[in-house]
Amino acid sequence: MALLLQPRCRCRALDRAAGLFYTGQTLTFWTVKGGEDMRIVTIKDVAKAAGVSISTVSRVLNDRQDVDPGSRARVLAMVKKMNYIRNQNASNLKQLNKAAIGVILAGRSNSFLISMAEDVLEAGRGTGFQFIMEIIDEKANPFLAARKLYMEHRLQGVIFLGSNLEGQENEVKRLELPQVYATIEANHIDCAHVSSISINNRRAGKMAVGRLIELGHKNIALLGYFSKVDDSTGQRLHGAVDALHEAGLSYDPGLFAEVDFTLASAHEGVKNLLDQGKKFTAIFAASDIMAIGAIRALSDAGLKVPQDVSVIGFDGIELTRYLVPALTTVRQPRKQIAQESVRILREMIDGGKNSHVLLPCELIAGESIAPVKEG
Amino acid sequence: MALLLQPRCRCRALDRAAGLFYTGQTLTFWTVKGGEDMRIVTIKDVAKAAGVSISTVSRVLNDRQDVDPGSRARVLAMVKKMNYIRNQNASNLKQLNKAAIGVILAGRSNSFLISMAEDVLEAGRGTGFQFIMEIIDEKANPFLAARKLYMEHRLQGVIFLGSNLEGQENEVKRLELPQVYATIEANHIDCAHVSSISINNRRAGKMAVGRLIELGHKNIALLGYFSKVDDSTGQRLHGAVDALHEAGLSYDPGLFAEVDFTLASAHEGVKNLLDQGKKFTAIFAASDIMAIGAIRALSDAGLKVPQDVSVIGFDGIELTRYLVPALTTVRQPRKQIAQESVRILREMIDGGKNSHVLLPCELIAGESIAPVKEG
């Protein structure tokens, strides 16, 4: 790379053997090898500069106590001076029995899950486990991701956030690692190394629609999708139908719009219902994002929330509190799910039993629902 | 792990030497080594099973053409059968002269940047470069992240998304790699391996506030923060002040609320202004998220947008179009910035000159601004 020789960058090419070299304020340690001419400082370079063996450098880097304080000081000084950065590839390749936990996050743009991933990392602090997070596409294979992570980091266990287990029972079992499914009810999977923690999505959906019914709503549109196997989203909708039935109302499939977890899809779904002249006074959306898309579609049609149509979302993301009107939503206990995921996984890793936990959830009163209009 | 011996998981412990083993439908290849008893399939195992050398397996895995079709087929069959997954640690450790580009994304919960990161990956498709993305905390050191990525992947170049260059000129120069700063104006950094691409944030800020002035607003609150060095956010605010001055209005520091890129912070900032009895008829926020927090604070005080107060945001995230009222915002040409970042970086990698590009941006008319109320 010719640009390395530009004087304005205060860099000078230098053979590896020459060791350290000062140019201006910048300490430059340089290697020219096989066409590569970018500075790479390895443990070997540090060892040479500090006058110790690579074993000793490694010991210092790994905070082992059996190192002479003087050696340690010299090594640390050189590490800093030479800007040494450990090559994790090499480290991982060798270090087999690490205490590592993988976190597979399915869905890059799902802010609820991203927040929960942060909660998981937070909950993992001080546990002695290294948490390795992998963000994958919503449609990607989470088990493959977990296997890969295992290959590369020798995980002791995995936490899955937001993965869909639809028809994946065999994959789950074949991943022979303690695993916790967060936000997903996985109690139908009968495998001793599988736990799950979530809310009771069906009851949550029932609660939300129950509230709408209490307010006098009878024609309630539902947004979401039913999977082949009942996943979280489907359960929420099933719960909605439960509430209708319990109130002696019938479920009108014409008021269901199949939408995914995007603003655009929800917007279009509700627009379609309106265009078809469907009559409804309330909407239950299987996610907050869907609810926001829905509200916009209502607004486009001149309908006001909650005066003309009540809307309830799901998840309880931070944004809901800042919307005008604030969105009424079913709040999942995000932090608690995160913390319990870590706790349960650690328990399993320590040889404890698996468990399938259902946490209570809450209907957060916003400003987006109101009693049904007379007439 | 005792659970591996659970019959329901269809697994059986087996010495490595024993090779393959069928249990039920599941093909299980097993190793028991040093306390670890989770199946690890390596290239060596595949080689043995396919009856070739590891070199040949590696060639197949790397899609080299100099392999006998028969060998290739046998290897691929075993790879599939044995569920072989390549250990990237080992691969990266050895494979030095890869065509790889690093993408450092600063800010986990910045949806504008996350979307742009996806655009970058999209733009990178078919370039022959592997794109390696690292998401770091907003406050983390992006240069350290880049160095680490370089250590582990021998990057040819780096794209920084959303990093703050405040006082980091030396770090930039010391990172002796072609680098592109996206969304940041870095033309003050005089280094031949540094490029940047962004909008002219100052002019954009001026345009936004200019629009508010056209509508008759004179008391305009500003949300954001000024850095020591002028970064994007500061530039937007400077531009706002430019617009005021050009219109013969003076900038009232009392109408500035220092807030960061969170809903909560913007909400509190505007609440404070209102609590202090500050009078303003419009708000210019340095990001859309800030604008949303601001609108909520206005609503809490009984003020309506845009009837009582006009609000303009910045970035043009998808959500703005779905809000009610839709948020008027300065749209950054996200896709174009992403595409040009990749193009410019590749040019530099090929030995081309660096460049600092300013792209035009657009004021997207929403429903959140209106002429100032009489009286």
Place this chain on the structure above:
DNA sequence: CTGAAAGCGCTTACAG
């Protein structure tokens, strides 16, 4: 407390 040596799983000239 320290260093020489083996080896993690892979890739890649090199010699057939």
Place this chain on the structure above:
DNA sequence: CTGAAAGCGCTTACAG
């Protein structure tokens, strides 16, 4: 077209 061998940068028993 193929395999034996060297080596990427590290960690970790092992023997001092």
